[in-house]
Amino acid sequence: MRLFSMKTALMSILRKKYNFCKGRAWMEIDLNSLRHNIQVLQNLLPATCELMPAVKGDAYGHGAVRISKELNALGIRAFCVASIIEGVNLRKGGVKGEILILGYTHPSQFFLLKQFRLMQTVVDYEYAQMLNRYGKKVKVHIKIDTGMHRLGERAENITYVAKMFQCHNLIIDGIFTYLCVADSLIKSDEDFTHLQIDRFYRMIEELEKIGFKCSKKHIQSSYGVLNYPELECNYARIGIAMYGVLSSSRDKTKYAVDLKPILSIKARVAAIKELLQGETVGYGLQFTAFKNMTIAIISIGYADGIPRSLSCGVGNVLINGEKAPIIGRICMDQMIIDVSSICNVKQNDIATILGKSGDLEITAGEIAEQAHTITNEILSRLGGRFDKIYCYK
Known part of the structure; x- marks a missing residue:
């Protein structure tokens, strides 16, 4: 009888808390659907490839710490974010595993890399020298520019990439690139994607020939997984697909999977x-x-x-x-x-x-189409005023 009363009281407290969060405006995040999407995407990949979820932009508006801790519970131990402050917030929230900063970190914040056990992207050779001059061992992943011409050392600059491996303060834990038209099935875009893939793996072969072993490789984001899951990588940086949507409701992929919006x-x-x-x-x-x-x-x-x-x-x-x-x-x-x-x-x-x-x-796709943008923007721009209710529906 006492156990029944305690259970009833607990349920009453939870109901009050749940309803309190449904005040002005709120989000409901379905964690069962998140788990479903993770399983679906993992099943597309070789067994040796792990997921490295992108939880930047507050996990595309879904709440980075809570989403990452749910992913921790599923056994995921690698994440990527855009900025060092996003990485720090994950650590302060108790998130375990590797956290890769995909973007630029100013030298005045290098100390946070050590303090919070974060990995930094090397955006080019000059930046590698800057990190090396910091004077302390820092774990890094090298970004290779295979054709997007954003961040990364150009794939043809094998000499500069080799010099990065010689920077004694850099612990090089991985190497990666970004496929900028992997979301397109147009023939010319597919050709360009294959060109990027070839450039990336050719560089790795050249590095290994001269004695520099590339440990963890990653090349796919969401559309890379949905269109090129066969690539031999150590990580796949899934983003928008993990949240159960594509960037546009009009997008077609080689592999049709049952993604559930969360x-x-x-x-x-x-x-x-x-x-x-x-x-x-x-x-x-x-x-x-x-x-x-x-x-x-x-x-x-x-x-x-x-x-x-x-x-x-x-x-x-x-x-x-x-x-x-x-x-x-x-x-x-x-x-x-x-x-x-x-x-x-x-x-x-x-x-x-x-x-x-x-x-x-x-759907997010419908809103994005009406707003003449993509779902990535719609979701990641959602403000911080929402109460977030996480549930297993």
Whole structure:
């Protein structure tokens, strides 16, 4: 009896905490779907290739520490981020394993590499010399520019790459490149991807011929896994696919896999108002009622990362299992929707901005297409004001 009472009390506390987080606007992150996506992507790869999830941009808006700790629980022990502060935050959050900084770190922050056991990308030979002059042993991965011409030492500069291996303060733990059109199945883009792959492995062969062993190699991001899973690598830097979506809903891949979106975004109805024919609403008087209407004010806006370009009828939300258009301009903290044709919408009801309501769904791909961008941007720009609710659905 006592055990039953304790269990009941615990469930009551959890319910209160769960409902407390459903205040103004919140995210729901389905960790079972995350686990599913990890398994699906891992199954595409050779057994010797491990996943190195990209949890930069706060894990594409999903919460980097919580997502990474869930991945730790699945046995994943390597991550990549964009900046050293992102790496530090993971360590402070208790994330285990290797953490690779993909971007540039200023010399004034080199001490953080040692303090928090982080690995730094060598962006070119000059940067390798800078890291070496720091005077302390630093674990690094060398970035090779095989054709994207962003970061990395050019693949043809074998002499400079060899000199990096001779920098006595650099512990070279890996070498990698980025395939810049791996998401495309157009013949010319496939040819360019194969050219990049050839350049990368040819450089590794040349380095090994002169006595420099390349330990851990990685070349694939999400689309590299979905289109070129057969590549022999030690890591695959999965990003957007891990979160259950592709960069565009129009994208096709060689391997069709069952990815499940893990994120939903919901917000409360702050008020219900009547708008008379001829009246206007919102900033700039951009919407004029063509008849008497019922409108709902939703407690979410562009400060939460909702694209302002969804204003004035471009975007929609779901409420009570039905679609409601966004009218007028999206504000910093609110948006206005037309609920004239939806029954029984009340103050404090829940609107779904991303995800499912009844039989309908708004996807990240749909929002990205309406906003003329990609899902990567939509997800990673989501603001820090959301409460995040992690659950196993």
